[in-house]
Amino acid sequence: MDFNLTQEQTQFADALRRWVEKDYGFEQRKQIIESAEGISDKAWGGLAELGALALPVPEEQGGFNGSAIDMLVIMQELGRGIVIEPYFATVMGAEFLKKSGKHADVLEQIAGGEVKLANALGERQSRHELFDIATTASKNGDGFVLNGSKTVVLHGAQADKLIVSARSSGAQRDTNGISLFIVDANAVGVSRRDYRTIDGYRAADISFSNVQVGADALLSAVDGGWELLDAVADYGVTLLCAESIGIMEAITAATLDYLKTRQQFGVPIGKFQVLQHRMAEMFMEMEQARSMATLAAVKIASDDVEERRRTVSAAKVRIGQAAKYIGQQAVQLHGGMGVTNELPVAHMFKRLTTIELTLGDTDHHLARFVAQPGFKSAA
Amino acid sequence: MDLNYTAEDLAFRDQVRTYLEANLPQDLQQKVLNHKRLSREDFVRWHKILAKQGWVATGWPAEYGGTGWTATQRHIFEEECARAGTPAILPFGVNMVAPVIMAFGNQAQKDYYLPRILSCEDWWCQGYSEPGSGSDLASLKTRAERDGDHYIVNGQKTWTTLAQHADMIFCLVRTDTGVRKQEGISFLLIDMKTPGITVRPIIMLDEEHEVNEVFFDNVKVPVENLIGEENKGWTYAKYLLGHERTNIAAVGRAKRELQFLKRIAAKHQKNGLPLIDDAVYASKVASLEVELMALEITVLRVISQDSGRPGPEASLLKIKGTEIQQRLTELMVEAVGPYGLPFDPAFLEGATEHSIVGDDDAAPLAPYYFNFRKTSIYGGSNEIQKNIITQMILGL
Numbered sequence: 001m002d003f004n005l006t007q008e009q010t011q012f013a014d015a016l017r018r019w020v021e022k023d024y025g026f027e028q029r030k031q032i033i034e035s036a037e038g039i040s041d042k043a044w045g046g047l048a049e050l051g052a053l054a055l056p057v058p059e060e061q062g063g064f065n066g067s068a069i070d071m072l073v074i075m076q077e078l079g080r081g082i083v084i085e086p087y088f089a090t091v092m093g094a095e096f097l098k099k100s101g102k103h104a105d106v107l108e109q110i111a112g113g114e115v116k117l118a119n120a121l122g123e124r125q126s127r128h129e130l131f132d133i134a135t136t137a138s139k140n141g142d143g144f145v146l147n148g149s150k151t152v153v154l155h156g157a158q159a160d161k162l163i164v165s166a167r168s169s170g171a172q173r174d175t176n177g178i179s180l181f182i183v184d185a186n187a188v189g190v191s192r193r194d195y196r197t198i199d200g201y202r203a204a205d206i207s208f209s210n211v212q213v214g215a216d217a218l219l220s221a222v223d224g225g226w227e228l229l230d231a232v233a234d235y236g237v238t239l240l241c242a243e244s245i246g247i248m249e250a251i252t253a254a255t256l257d258y259l260k261t262r263q264q265f266g267v268p269i270g271k272f273q274v275l276q277h278r279m280a281e282m283f284m285e286m287e288q289a290r291s292m293a294t295l296a297a298v299k300i301a302s303d304d305v306e307e308r309r310r311t312v313s314a315a316k317v318r319i320g321q322a323a324k325y326i327g328q329q330a331v332q333l334h335g336g337m338g339v340t341n342e343l344p345v346a347h348m349f350k351r352l353t354t355i356e357l358t359l360g361d362t363d364h365h366l367a368r369f370v371a372q373p374g375f376k377s378a379a
Numbered sequence: 380m381d382l383n384y385t386a387e388d389l390a391f392r393d394q395v396r397t398y399l400e401a402n403l404p405q406d407l408q409q410k411v412l413n414h415k416r417l418s419r420e421d422f423v424r425w426h427k428i429l430a431k432q433g434w435v436a437t438g439w440p441a442e443y444g445g446t447g448w449t450a451t452q453r454h455i456f457e458e459e460c461a462r463a464g465t466p467a468i469l470p471f472g473v474n475m476v477a478p479v480i481m482a483f484g485n486q487a488q489k490d491y492y493l494p495r496i497l498s499c500e501d502w503w504c505q506g507y508s509e510p511g512s513g514s515d516l517a518s519l520k521t522r523a524e525r526d527g528d529h530y531i532v533n534g535q536k537t538w539t540t541l542a543q544h545a546d547m548i549f550c551l552v553r554t555d556t557g558v559r560k561q562e563g564i565s566f567l568l569i570d571m572k573t574p575g576i577t578v579r580p581i582i583m584l585d586e587e588h589e590v591n592e593v594f595f596d597n598v599k600v601p602v603e604n605l606i607g608e609e610n611k612g613w614t615y616a617k618y619l620l621g622h623e624r625t626n627i628a629a630v631g632r633a634k635r636e637l638q639f640l641k642r643i644a645a646k647h648q649k650n651g652l653p654l655i656d657d658a659v660y661a662s663k664v665a666s667l668e669v670e671l672m673a674l675e676i677t678v679l680r681v682i683s684q685d686s687g688r689p690g691p692e693a694s695l696l697k698i699k700g701t702e703i704q705q706r707l708t709e710l711m712v713e714a715v716g717p718y719g720l721p722f723d724p725a726f727l728e729g730a731t732e733h734s735i736v737g738d739d740d741a742a743p744l745a746p747y748y749f750n751f752r753k754t755s756i757y758g759g760s761n762e763i764q765k766n767i768i769t770q771m772i773l774g775l
C-alpha cells in the first residue's frame with residue numbers, strides 16, 4: 001500500500017499553495033465577494049496558468065488527464081484558501097462531458113480557461129435527491145425543448161454553459177426517464193437569477209422556457225441519464241470531501257495557533273485541559289475524515305458501481321460529521337473572535353456548513369449507504 | 380407534588396395572553412416569528428408599549444416602578460412573550476445596570492436613571508469586555524484617573540452589543556493598578572455622546588452589525604457617575620452577573636422554535652414524503668424535544684427554590700439552554716437542505732417582501748444558525764459555566 005503523493009503531486013500542491021498565499025489572500029477574496037461578478041477573471045487566469053483547469057481534462061483535449069487523487073490535491077489547496085471561484089462547478093461539469101465522450105471542444109476550452117460550467121440539477125422539491133426532476137425535455141424534430149426551473153445552481157450565473165438534467169419520460173421521481181443536456185447559458189429562453197450564498201459564493205435560480213436544443217446537446221442516452229448523473233454527482237462529492245479536508249486542516253491549524261497565543265488568566269488558553277481535549281478530538285476527527293476522503297478518491301474510479309456508491313457516501317457522512325464538529329469547535333475556541341466575519345476561521349466554518357448541504361447531507365448519504373445491497377450482507 | 384400551575388397562575392397567564400394579543404403590533408410579531416433583523420426603532424417601540432402597561436421591569440420591586448411579580452409570574456410572562464413573538468426587552472438597562480443602581484447607587488442616581496430606563500429614554504450598553512479581557516474579565520485595562528471632579532477614561536472595550544444605538548454605557552474601569560486585580564476596579568456610567576468616544580462596528584458571521592469596539596480617548600466623566608465606592612466595582616459586577624436568572628435558558632423561545640422547526644419539517648420533503656415523517660430526522664427532533672421538556676422542568680424547579688439570590692445553577696440553565704437553541708438552529712438548516720445556501724440581506728432587513736429564491740421561511744435560517752453560535756460564548760462561555768459548576772456546586 002502506498003499513501004504517498006507522487007513528487008509531481010506534491011509540487012503541484014506547493015505551487016497552488018503559493019499561488020493562494022500570494023494572489024488569493026483574505027483581502028483579495030473579500031473584494032471578490034463584494035464585487036458585482038462575485039468571481040475573479042484574474043484568479044481564473046491564474047488557475048489556468050497553473051494547469052489546474054487542464055488537469056482533469058483528457059490529453060486529447062489538451063489536458064493532463066489527471067486522476068481523482070490529483071484532484072484531491074487541488075481541492076485541498078483550494079479549500080485551505082477558501083477559494084470561491086467556480087472551479088468545483090466547472091470541473092464537475094467537465095466530468096459529465098468526459099464520461100459522455102461528447103463536446104471535446106468544450107473540454108478543450110475548459111483546459112484553456114475559456115469556458116466555465118455549472119450544473120443545473122437541483123429543483124425546488126428535490127432536496128438532495130437528484131432523480132427528483134420535474135423539468136421536462138420533449139422531443140422536437142431532431143432536438144429537444146426544455147421547460148422547467150432549477151434552483152441553487154452553484155455559479156449558475158457565472159457559467160458559459162450549463163449541464164441540465166431533465167425528464168424525457170416517466171414520473172417525477174423515477175430514475176428511468178432522465179436525460180442530460182449541455183445548454184448554452186445564454187440560449188433563448190434561459191433566464192438566470194444570480195445571488196450570493198451565505199459562504200460568499202454565488203448561486204442562481206435558472207428557468208428554462210421553451211429552450212430549443214439540438215440533438216448534439218444530449219449527453220446521455222435518451223431516458224438513460226441516471227447512471228451518468230449519479231456517477232458524476234459522486235465525483236462531485238469526492239471533490240467536496242477533498243475541499244473539506246483542506247478547510248479542516250486550515251481551521252484546525254488556526255485554532256491550535258490561537259490556543260497557543262491567546263492569553264487569559266495569565267496563561268495561554270491551550271493550558272486548560274478541557275480545551276486540550278477538545279483540540280485532540282478535532283485532530284482525531286480530521287484524521288478520520290482524511291482517511292475517508294482518500295478512500296473515496298481512490299474508489300471513485302472503481303467499475304464496481306456499488307462499491308463506488310458505498311464509499312463515496314461513507315466519505316460524505318464521515319466528513320460531514322467531522323466538519324460540523326471541527327467547524328463549531330473552532331468557532332467556540334476562538335471565543336468572541338470566532339463569531340466575527342473578520343477572521344478566515346469564520347469563513348471556513350461557513351463553507352464547511354454549506355458543503356454539508358451540497359450534493360446530499362449526512363443523513364442522505366447515510367441512507368444511501370444503508371440502501372446499497374452489500375450493507376445487509378457484508379461480513 | 381403538583382407540577383401544574385395554580386389557578387391564580389393560570390389566571391395571570393390568561394391576562395398576559397390577552398394583553399399581548401391586543402397590543403403586540405403585527406408587523407413586529409412577524410419580524411420576530413420570521414427570524415428577521417430588528418431595528419433600534421423596533422426594540423424601542425415594543426419597550427414603550429410595555430412601559431405603558433407597567434410591564435417592562437418584571438424583576439424590579441414595585442417601589443421603583445417594577446411589577447413586583449413572583450418568580451413564577453415572571454416565568455409565565457416571559458414564556459407568553461416568547462410564544463407570541465415579542466421583541467426582547469434588551470437586558471442592558473433593565474436587567475443589568477438597573478439592579479446595580481438600585482443596590483449600590485445613590486439617591487440622585489436612582490432618581491435620575493431608573494425612570495429613564497423604564498421609559499427607554501436611555502439605551503444602555505455594557506462595557507465590560509476588552510480585547511485582552513474576555514473570560515478573564517478582572518484583567519481589564521481601561522483606566523480611569525481622577526482629575527478634580529472628573530475621571531479621565533482611556534482604553535478600549537469590545538464586543539459591545541448594539542453600542543451603535545446607545546445613549547449610555549456602563550463600564551468597568553481600572554482605578555488602582557497597585558492592588559490585586561479584582562480590587563482596583565470601579566463601576567462607571569458614561570454618556571456615549573462624551574467627546575473622545577469612538578464606536579467601530581464589528582460584523583458578525585451572519586454579516587449583521589450587532590457588536591462594536593468602543594474606544595475611549597481622554598474621555599471626561601463626572602465623578603457623580605461613579606457607582607458606589609471607588610475600587611469596589613468588581614463586587615457590583617459580580618452582583619450583576621447572573622442576576623437575570625429565570626429567562627437565561629430561554630425555554631419559551633425554544634418551545635416556539637420547536638414548533639417552527641416541525642412546521643418547516645412538514646413542509647419540506649424527503650423522498651417524496653414530509654421530512655418530519657422520516658424516522659431519522661424525526662428521532663433527532665424528538666430527542667431535542669425531550670431535552671427541552673427536561674430543561675423546562677429544571678427551570679421551574681430552580682425558580683421554585685428561588686431565594687432571590689442568583690446561584691450557580693444559573694450556569695446549568697445557560698449551558699443547556701444554549702445547547703438546545705443551537706441544536707434547534709442546526710436542525711432548521713438541515714430541514715431546508717440546499718435552501719440554506721442563498722443569502723438575502725435585503726429580505727432579512729425587511730427591505731424586500733419576499734426572499735430571492737422564494738422560500739421565505741428558509742431564507743433567514745442559515746444566518747440564524749451562524750448568529751446563534753454566539754450564545755455559547757457570550758455572557759460567560761459555556762466552558763466558564765462548567766468551571767463554575769465544578770467549583771461552586773461540585774467543590775472540585
Ligand SMILES: Cc1cc2nc3c(=O)[nH]c(=O)nc-3n(C[C@H](O)[C@H](O)[C@H](O)COP(=O)(O)OP(=O)(O)OC[C@H]3O[C@@H](n4cnc5c(N)ncnc54)[C@H](O)[C@@H]3O)c2cc1C
Pocket residue numbers: 262264265269272274275332333334335336337339504505506507508510512513514515537538539540541590753756757758759760761762763766
Ligand atoms: C455576540 C457577542 C456579544 C457580546 N456582548 C457583550 C457586551 O455587550 N458587553 C460586554 O462587555 N461583552 C460582550 N461580549 C463579550 C463576551 O462576554 C466574551 O466574548 C466572553 O466573555 C468570552 O471572552 P473572549 O471572547 O475574550 O474569549 P476568551 O476568554 O479568549 O475564550 C476563548 C476560549 O477559551 C475558553 N476559555 C477561556 N478561559 C477558560 C478557562 N479558564 N477554562 C476553560 N476554557 C476557557 C473559552 O471558553 C473560549 O472557548 C459579547 C460577546 C459576543 C460574542
